[in-house]
Amino acid sequence: SQVPSLTLNNGVDMPQLGFGVWQVPDDVAEKTVATAIESGYRSIDTAAIYENEVGTGKAVAASGVARDELFITTKLWNSRQGYDTTLRAFDTSLGKLGLDYVDLYLIHWPLPAKDAYVDTYKALEKILADGRAKAIGVSNFLPAHLERLIAETSVVPAVNQVELHPQLQQAELRAFHAQHGIATEAWSPLGQGKGLLEVPTVVAIARKHDRTPAQVVLRWHLQTGNVVIPKSVTPSRIVENLDVFGFELDGDDLAAFAALDEGKRLGPDPAEFDYDA
Ligand code: NAD
Numbered sequence: 001s002q003v004p005s006l007t008l009n010n011g012v013d014m015p016q017l018g019f020g021v022w023q024v025p026d027d028v029a030e031k032t033v034a035t036a037i038e039s040g041y042r043s044i045d046t047a048a049i050y051e052n053e054v055g056t057g058k059a060v061a062a063s064g065v066a067r068d069e070l071f072i073t074t075k076l077w078n079s080r081q082g083y084d085t086t087l088r089a090f091d092t093s094l095g096k097l098g099l100d101y102v103d104l105y106l107i108h109w110p111l112p113a114k115d116a117y118v119d120t121y122k123a124l125e126k127i128l129a130d131g132r133a134k135a136i137g138v139s140n141f142l143p144a145h146l147e148r149l150i151a152e153t154s155v156v157p158a159v160n161q162v163e164l165h166p167q168l169q170q171a172e173l174r175a176f177h178a179q180h181g182i183a184t185e186a187w188s189p190l191g192q193g194k195g196l197l198e199v200p201t202v203v204a205i206a207r208k209h210d211r212t213p214a215q216v217v218l219r220w221h222l223q224t225g226n227v228v229i230p231k232s233v234t235p236s237r238i239v240e241n242l243d244v245f246g247f248e249l250d251g252d253d254l255a256a257f258a259a260l261d262e263g264k265r266l267g268p269d270p271a272e273f274d275y276d277a
Helices: 026-039 053-062 083-097 117-129 143-152 171-180 200-209 213-224 235-242 251-258
Strands: 005-007 013-015 043-045 071-076 102-107 133-139 159-163 183-187
Touching: 026 043, 026 053, 026 235, 053 071, 053 083, 071 083, 083 102, 083 117, 102 117, 102 159, 117 133, 117 143, 133 143, 133 183, 143 171, 159 171, 171 183, 200 213, 200 251, 213 235, 213 251
Parallel strands: 043 071, 071 102, 102 133, 133 159, 159 183
Antiparallel strands: 005 013
């Protein structure tokens, strides 16, 4: 495939662009993941809480693409944090996906008030040691949470998947990741397709390159070094979002993108988020 890979801190290669399936119902996920794989995506990002691991797994099985050419990520939901509950939740996810391993298993949120992410991560280390995940990591972790994991466990997370787009560039967090060899994966990379794609600067850069706003935003991520997982259920957009390797943003474009940072979250603040059901 044309998508470059990043090498994670344990030597595993991860495609820098993948396909996200949040808010895609299970039956739609089967169709839409099939379309994505046919279009050339090789990395799929799901989660137990998305309730579409079954549809995702069916699409993977039917794709005809060799398992070792695919990169499948799923995530442990908040209510299952804790050592034993995590091991059981992982079994359930693998069963729903119909796989004997995932490429990446993530803790979905830190839930600092619950104070269970260290034990939860130790279960991920066991899953890694058993070869049932090729890499393990976290999502929505702040530097304080990562520091605690690094101090109290043995495996530095390979990935931290966080909200990141031109209006929330996360410079400090990315610097922390770089220091510790953690890959930065951007969720809602298109800003959920809301205001970001209409911002005049983005529209102007798109016109200049004869590309769409979504394509130049994805290009910004790739040139910034992020892993991206844009979501769409529209076949033409699924193809469009993968077609971002035939052009490059220049220094002026990157400077214009840098000026869009507002530190504006679309999703919850991980320090506060404690939804546990
Ligand atoms: P996104 O930024 O990928 O935006 C998706 C939306 O943008 C689509 O629903 C559509 O409305 C629009 N869109 C997509 N392609 C377009 C195009 N080419 N032109 C115009 N509009 C387009 O948002 P997302 O789905 O929130 O994030 C992507 C993935 O990140 C999710 O599917 C999920 O896998 C992951 N995610 C993870 C977390 C987490 O807590 N770990 C949270 C949110 C999302």
